[in-house]
Amino acid sequence: MSKKRFNKPRLHCPHCGEFMMVRSSQEVMPTLRKGLVDCMNNECNFRGQFWFEIASTVAPSDMPNPDVHLEPTPFLQKRMAKQYEQEHQIDMFQSANDANHS
Ligand SMILES: [Zn+2]
Structure with a gap:
């Protein structure tokens, strides 16, 4: 462990x-x-x-303590923004596919 x-x-x-x-x-x-x-x-x-x-946070915890608030490092901020962007693009494609099939 x-x-x-x-x-x-x-x-x-x-x-x-x-x-x-x-x-x-x-x-x-x-x-x-x-x-x-x-x-x-x-x-x-x-x-x-x-x-x-x-x-600060370099890699987020998989067991986050709700009382702990540490700013992400600039590197992690960029990585999180990129991940959010990718997830959003996938959502947009899925919405487009759903619209085509209806
Ligand atoms: Zn000394």
Whole structure:
């Protein structure tokens, strides 16, 4: 049911460039999390707050949550418009055929 896991995205410390570890995180909204990250470099010791936001839809969900409203990316908007256009053209042909047969 679930997809194979990809490599985890890694954050780099903005000061020294070392990897950072997520110390804690909490859900703010279904599309937004906030948390703390620690730099793994013992000589740096930077700690930061991060925000992780799902900002838009690239491919629509087959199980959409009615409470989640994410704008489609420009690419998806074009694809949806094209699909709508094609479905409309098929409807027009079907209407023409129906008219011819009556
Ligand atoms: Zn650092």
